[in-house]
Amino acid sequence: MYILFLIRDENARRNGHDHDAKLVLRWLPDCSSPSKCRFKVQEILPVGSECEKRRWKRGGYVNDYVHPGDEIGRKNNGQIIPVLNFFASVSYPLRHLLVYQVTLNFTSSTILMEQTKSFVREEALKLKKALENFIESGVRNEHSFEIHCETLRNYLIAPVDTSEQFKDVFDHLKSMNGPCIYWVDIVGDGVTNMQIVDAMRKYNDSSREVGNGGQLPVIYKRIRDSRTLYVGKVNSLIWARILTHLGYHGNGNLQGLQLYHWAKDLGLVVRFNIMEFDGGCMRLLPAIEYEIARQKRPLIGSHSS
Template sequence: MATTEKQNVKTMEINQLKDFIKNKSKTISENFHNISKNGFLQSISFEIDVNKLDSKYLDKVNITKDGDFSEYFQKMIKYENFPALYFFEINETVEKEEIVTLIKKVNEESQLNIPAQNNTLKNQGVLYVGKVKSCAWGRLIQHLGYHKNRKSHGLQLDFWAKEIKSELKLKYTVMFFEENIKEDINILERILANQLNPIIGKH
């Protein structure tokens, strides 16, 4: 292919890429403009009593239908197909170093996948910030430590939350958004994480 032809092809590819970026940016802009006007679709927030975390939810009891947490799961399942942001809050009196030490222990002894610690210097009241394109309730099961896939990535709370020296107060909040931002929910996750400075998870 002659040099001129190669240049024409590259120019065409660059123009196509430029158009793609422009169109994608326009779509994102319109979707986020709607969020700026209307906010999120729905939110659900509840306290998680760590003393009620029980290994029975791994293989004996369906946590979404029975037990102490089923009410919350049923509320979340209604929004199964929607993208969501979520975060876990804890009491600031718990030392960050204690949490990190316990999590490392779980990684080493149980070989379960727990997110890495953040660069936050101390516990400022937020444990973790995350996002899903769908099935937020399933992601919560992973974080609690009851997913059937033992290699699934999550906080694995059942394995360490009750070992905190002082009583751990844990609160979970999830916010659901319209389905058209599924592919861009990570943008909001990064913004939220930068605002909340979680102890666990790098963004």
């Protein structure tokens, strides 16, 4: 049998804090002594927005905390009475803690549900914090630069980031160390979408035949009426992501635009547009990327909500 206690810290509430928690206990019958029974702490589930698992303390010891696997409790006249004593500490008066809901016959499947609900709540709180960071900080930095693909040289051996041609570009990119959203626009009308997609498909085919070369993102079967080539995101090190898009990354398993390998002969000109966010906004990146991709409808790249 499982018992679910919802514990409320009234003292913390009076001071404007929320440390409420759920404690799941599993009954351990003690046949040698019918007047007693023990309970094992099965799970500690945060409920309050400020709850920490180490917040709840065992009675008698200030530094003795509750952990899953602990055994507690006894039975007295059919009533389970030691729960408040269990949570109270020498410096934590009993009157400040309140058991405000008890659920008996709590099944293991319900525990899984409670664990999932707790996980969803924790994720929602993290998203809330990310939104607050975004509202407060917004876009930390923005940067745009053009690449004339016909001028791309062979940097497959020599480092491109310290080359005379691209040192300034990569020095700026390396100063952007936060999470980034970026999109790549096609500049001018000299190259059509059909030419671009055909060149990428030929590159894909030749890469498979040879068995090397970097991978391209998903190419849509139907060519879109858009002058945005790609939309992407990165949690950090935007400069390394751009390295892959230029086609100079040594790891052939990394997916990217690989511009050096197919766009050079087209004379394609592209503009990279980058927005850097505060680190606390990282969890929002997938949603922002999806909305930008939905608006710009890039020629390649898969995006899901």
